[in-house]
Amino acid sequence: MLRSSARFSLTLSALKSDSIAGKNLYAVFRLHNLPYLVTKGDKVILPFKMKNVNVGDKLNLTDVITLGSPHYTYTQKEGISEQLFKLTANVTEVTREPYYEVIKTRPRCRRKKIVPVQPFQTVLTIDTLKLA
Amino acid sequence: MLRQVIKRTAAKNISLVRTSGYVASRSYHVTKFDSRLKTEYQLLTDYSSYKHTIYTHRLPESTAEQCPLLIALHSRLNLPKEYQLSTLSQALNMQQFGSDGLANNFGLSTLGKNLLSYYTCEYLVMQYPRLPMAVHNTAVDAYMGKLTLAEIGKSWGIEVDTVSKLQHFLSQEPEAMKYGRLRFQLEEEKNTVKEDGVYELSQVEMESVDTNNEFIPKEIEAYASAVQAVIGGLYTHVGENATKAFIHDHILSRKLPVDKMFQFSKPTRELVRLCDKLGFTDPVELRLIAETGRLSAHAVYVAGAFVGKEKLGEGVGSSLKEAKTRAVVNALMGYYLYSPIDQDGNEPKLPSEAGYVFEEASVGGGDVAI
Amino acid sequence: MPIKGIPIPSVARNGVGAFVKPCYKITIQYCNWGGSSNGVRQLLSNGKLNNLALENREIMFNIVKQKGHPRLTFHYNNDSVKEIECRNNTDGEILKKLKEYSQNSGNKLFKYNHKVLSINDSVRGIWSPMHIPKEHRHKI
Numbered sequence: 001m002l003r004s005s006a007r008f009s010l011t012l013s014a015l016k017s018d019s020i021a022g023k024n025l026y027a028v029f030r031l032h033n034l035p036y037l038v039t040k041g042d043k044v045i046l047p048f049k050m051k052n053v054n055v056g057d058k059l060n061l062t063d064v065i066t067l068g069s070p071h072y073t074y075t076q077k078e079g080i081s082e083q084l085f086k087l088t089a090n091v092t093e094v095t096r097e098p099y100y101e102v103i104k105t106r107p108r109c110r111r112k113k114i115v116p117v118q119p120f121q122t123v124l125t126i127d128t129l130k131l132a
Numbered sequence: 133m134l135r136q137v138i139k140r141t142a143a144k145n146i147s148l149v150r151t152s153g154y155v156a157s158r159s160y161h162v163t164k165f166d167s168r169l170k171t172e173y174q175l176l177t178d179y180s181s182y183k184h185t186i187y188t189h190r191l192p193e194s195t196a197e198q199c200p201l202l203i204a205l206h207s208r209l210n211l212p213k214e215y216q217l218s219t220l221s222q223a224l225n226m227q228q229f230g231s232d233g234l235a236n237n238f239g240l241s242t243l244g245k246n247l248l249s250y251y252t253c254e255y256l257v258m259q260y261p262r263l264p265m266a267v268h269n270t271a272v273d274a275y276m277g278k279l280t281l282a283e284i285g286k287s288w289g290i291e292v293d294t295v296s297k298l299q300h301f302l303s304q305e306p307e308a309m310k311y312g313r314l315r316f317q318l319e320e321e322k323n324t325v326k327e328d329g330v331y332e333l334s335q336v337e338m339e340s341v342d343t344n345n346e347f348i349p350k351e352i353e354a355y356a357s358a359v360q361a362v363i364g365g366l367y368t369h370v371g372e373n374a375t376k377a378f379i380h381d382h383i384l385s386r387k388l389p390v391d392k393m394f395q396f397s398k399p400t401r402e403l404v405r406l407c408d409k410l411g412f413t414d415p416v417e418l419r420l421i422a423e424t425g426r427l428s429a430h431a432v433y434v435a436g437a438f439v440g441k442e443k444l445g446e447g448v449g450s451s452l453k454e455a456k457t458r459a460v461v462n463a464l465m466g467y468y469l470y471s472p473i474d475q476d477g478n479e480p481k482l483p484s485e486a487g488y489v490f491e492e493a494s495v496g497g498g499d500v501a502i
Numbered sequence: 503m504p505i506k507g508i509p510i511p512s513v514a515r516n517g518v519g520a521f522v523k524p525c526y527k528i529t530i531q532y533c534n535w536g537g538s539s540n541g542v543r544q545l546l547s548n549g550k551l552n553n554l555a556l557e558n559r560e561i562m563f564n565i566v567k568q569k570g571h572p573r574l575t576f577h578y579n580n581d582s583v584k585e586i587e588c589r590n591n592t593d594g595e596i597l598k599k600l601k602e603y604s605q606n607s608g609n610k611l612f613k614y615n616h617k618v619l620s621i622n623d624s625v626r627g628i629w630s631p632m633h634i635p636k637e638h639r640h641k642i
Binding site: 289 | 526
């Protein structure tokens, strides 16, 4: 059995060389406990308006549970140590979904209520994804 | 009636200009009178008294500061404080001798173009040292060709100055506004009424029409030169490191589909020659790895290109020939698209970075002749 | 030549490396007389628009005085223009609209039913039934 620190470095070097210095690398990060699998340059489309951010802000995503290359995967359910990778995203757009209407009805009532719906969307673009 | 006459004379003028240009290029040099040079003379026949009285100057910084377009562009591109707005305005001026007598972007654009090609080539060579020359050139063009640069210029929100002096005056727009727009059209071009769906080529554009009947519009050229000039201006103001970072952020951050840029004519022959060159002793063999539905309408074959026990590439096709060719192309791509990594598994440093160490892998082995 | 290059343009990825705000110009048109422009006039006089313009220096604000109902026009770098009505809106409502549309990219609104939009090839590749050892393959 290897000690955990030695195992870290071994996994890291395997990931590094297998992903050709991070060219073929993916990461799974968690946002509000939901996993998102991303590579560099991907757009993450969130179905809500992220609080306290503006377009152009850079976010440091630290809650990463998986780093993977074509042949190796490193997973830590409780989160991978921040020193091992760098994952940042740019907030590139705060927009809305297309407009639609929801018809709401109540039982035993003939009245229909038409509710306009146009929920917010936040788009993040993965700026950097690399191993430390 | 009057309108017809004017139209006719205008048409005549055009034909006159064309024929004179034609003659000049054929037989002898004809001095053309260029009104933009503001030539003055004492006597028409005394050629020694002829002199051009145009003087170009830089836009004063105080005037440039009054142009909101320039301020917005400056902060949109996140340019450093040292970058003067007057330089930014000059980068957008493509007119050689405009009526306002302002310096144009020729020098800045040349500087920017050279910096761009230097850093783009450096990046590409270090990323893909084995890229064949033709593909390398295509890749450079994909990063910093005129069309790409024009697209970048448009995405920076640069507007074209199409407002003529008269319209400028009528709309009561401040004078400084035009210094923040891309200026390449002549005053008389702005005044011509444009027909929807009809684009009249200028003389320069006529000359750039190639065999495929394609040409580079003047606007594209102007946008590209403006982007180059902005980069050149950055270099003159804050130097090399900031310019390099700017180029990496804005141009080299684009996605390059380099694997789609290869067009092979005889891939199998090329692979055999390549393996010869690399000194592999075993012969190249194409073997069938798996197949299904040979007798059906949709057969699938998986072929592999092998040298001895080593598999170089693999391809899937609906016929044996297709699968074989794909396997060979896959093997060739594996060789050509090789990217080196250093001993620690990191991306190797660029020669322009501090702490660069030469490694043998960063030099390509030359093209394969077939 | 054995190999020819196929000219394919590189693909822009705004937000990778540098981020350039897509909304580059906002035109605010109002009327000096009409009641529906009350909100815009307030916005112009109470300095809130100045603050917004100072916060968003990358956007050029163009104020146009013209008769008729007020309207906001947003210009984006993909040549799209969005025109928003703001008649009878209060200054707060207009400010909200200005902030919202200046953060758009100018693309057509669309609902994406997946979480991540990618133009990269899959890192792991595509699963193939032909690469399973022969004895484990599905037999018909």
